[in-house]
Structures are given as structure tokens and as C-alpha cells.
Amino acid sequence: MIHEVDEALRALLAGSGLEASGVEVVFDAPTREWAARRNAPTVCVFLYHIQEDASRRGSGAGEVHDAEGYVVARRTPPRWFELTYLVTAWASRPQDEHRLLSQVLGTLVSTDALPEDMLTGSLAELGLTVSLDTAGGGVDAPSASDVWSALDGELKPSLGVRVCAPLAAVARPAAPPVTEGLLVRTGGLGPEEEPSPGRRLRYEEVGDPGSQGFAGPRARPAVPARRRRGRQA
Structure with missing residues (x-):
């Protein structure tokens, strides 16, 4: 998911005219050694903090269907993470x-x-909104001065960019749909008697079990008339 956010940010900045003017967009750490090697105009988008947004954590599991509408997997809700970038x-x-x-x-x-x-991979598959907050306040992340100190770099004007993106959960395969009814097999009364071959509890000549399955109500044949006991006059 992180690399997909990187590519979306690169496409967004490149489409603003930076790429056409020869400006390179990179995601390197802006250390002193890196800065000394730069010889062309560059925009550096450095990811330095990742934190989960626990308030958006969901529960339960969603169903994944195939082309025929059958449930083939179950997936827990995505978890949301805040990615904080230092842009210089x-x-x-x-x-x-x-x-x-x-x-x-x-x-x-x-x-x-x-x-x-501009979203690719899992971000495009989920179809959820990936929010973007630029130079906003209240970001629970290390300050820019702390980042520069950790990098042993020269303090420069920078933008704090926060992206809140979903991380897709792993889908667990589901059991295949039931297509046969229950098989009932009875054993013999004696020790040497073989058990019966069994009888499957399903409706014969029914291709589509319907929304209620094979246990749903079906049309039954008419009950034959009972014979009266006793002698006839």
C-alpha cells in the first residue's frame, strides 16, 4: 500500500508541470550526503512516519464473490494508516x-x-477515498526539526503532507457451496449385515435449489386415497 501511495503522489506532482520542466520527484532521505550529490532541480517527498488510525478500525468480515455470485472468500475490513511525508x-x-x-x-x-x-493495485481495488492533508495542524508525528536533526541535514523550508490510506486485509478462502443433500445411511440389525448404500436427502430432478436451498418447500404429489377397512355390503 505504501508504494502505491508513493506512485500516486508522484503522478500528482508530475502532472502539475514539474516533470515537463525537468524537475525530478524522488523519495530519498534528504541527508547531507544526498544533498551534496544533487545537481538538478528536485522535489523530495520523504516518508518519515507511519501510524494507524485506530478510530477507523472495523470489525466483522465481508464476503468476496466470484463472477457467478458464489462466496469464494471472506475478508476482514481494511485498516487505515496515516503516512506523513516531509516535502522539500x-x-x-x-x-x-x-x-x-x-x-x-x-x-x-x-x-x-x-x-x-492515479490509484493502483490494492488502493484501486478497494475503491476507497485516500485523503490528503497538506500543511495541516494537529499531526501526531515528529516535528520537522526533529526529522532534520535525525537526518543530520540542513534545515530547509518544508511541507508536512499526511495521507490516510487503507491497507487491504488478507482474504481467507471460503468452503465451496453445498450442491448435494444430506446422505443418510443405516446399519443392519445383525453383526454380519451390511449397511444400506444410503439415501441422499434431496429433491430429484431439481437443478436449481432456489433461495431456500433443498430444504425449502416443494410441490408434493397428491396423497393416494385410503381403502376402507371391513367388508363391503
Whole structure:
């Protein structure tokens, strides 16, 4: 799921004109050594914090159906995680960096969710909204200064971007649908008597059991008339 969010962010930023102007979008850690090797305008989107949103954790299990409508698996609800990115711009002059960062800011704040056509893999399969919060407050994550200190990097203007994305649960295969009725087999009364071959409790010549299965009500033949006991006059 994380790499799918990365690709969606890359597509969103590249579509804003950065790619056409020769600006590279990377997801590297902006350390001193990395910064010394940069020789072209770059936008760095560094993922530094992952935390589950426990308030959105669901329970129960959903059903996965095949093309014919049969239940083939059961899947627990997805779990939601907040991915926090540190977005910075790198160029030869601070003015150019500020211009790049302004372009990135305008692109990210114009949408509250990653576009559906940019979602791939499990995110596209789930069809859920992947929210996007740019430079918002109340983010329960390490501060930007703490991140720069941990990276031993030079403090630069940056944007805090938080993405809330679902992680698809593992689907567990379900048992195949029941197509035969219950088999009843009786044993002999004596020790040497063989058990009966058995009788299957199902309705003969019925291809479709209906919504209530083979145990549902069926049309039954008329009961034959009873013979009266005693002599006839």
C-alpha cells in the first residue's frame, strides 16, 4: 500500500508541470550526503512516519464473490494508516527552491484526496477515498526539526503532507457451496449385515435449489386415497 501511495503522489506532482520542466520527484532521505550529490532541480517527498488510525478500525468480515455470485472468500475490513511525508525543494538558489515549493503547495492543497485515476493495485481495488492533508495542524508525528536533526541535514523550508490510506486485509478462502443433500445411511440389525448404500436427502430432478436451498418447500404429489377397512355390503 505504501508504494502505491508513493506512485500516486508522484503522478500528482508530475502532472502539475514539474516533470515537463525537468524537475525530478524522488523519495530519498534528504541527508547531507544526498544533498551534496544533487545537481538538478528536485522535489523530495520523504516518508518519515507511519501510524494507524485506530478510530477507523472495523470489525466483522465481508464476503468476496466470484463472477457467478458464489462466496469464494471472506475478508476482514481494511485498516487505515496515516503516512506523513516531509516535502522539500532543492535547487541552486533559494529563490528557485521557493518557487518549486510554491508550485508543489498549490498542487497539493487543491485536492483533499488522491485522484482515483492515479490509484493502483490494492488502493484501486478497494475503491476507497485516500485523503490528503497538506500543511495541516494537529499531526501526531515528529516535528520537522526533529526529522532534520535525525537526518543530520540542513534545515530547509518544508511541507508536512499526511495521507490516510487503507491497507487491504488478507482474504481467507471460503468452503465451496453445498450442491448435494444430506446422505443418510443405516446399519443392519445383525453383526454380519451390511449397511444400506444410503439415501441422499434431496429433491430429484431439481437443478436449481432456489433461495431456500433443498430444504425449502416443494410441490408434493397428491396423497393416494385410503381403502376402507371391513367388508363391503
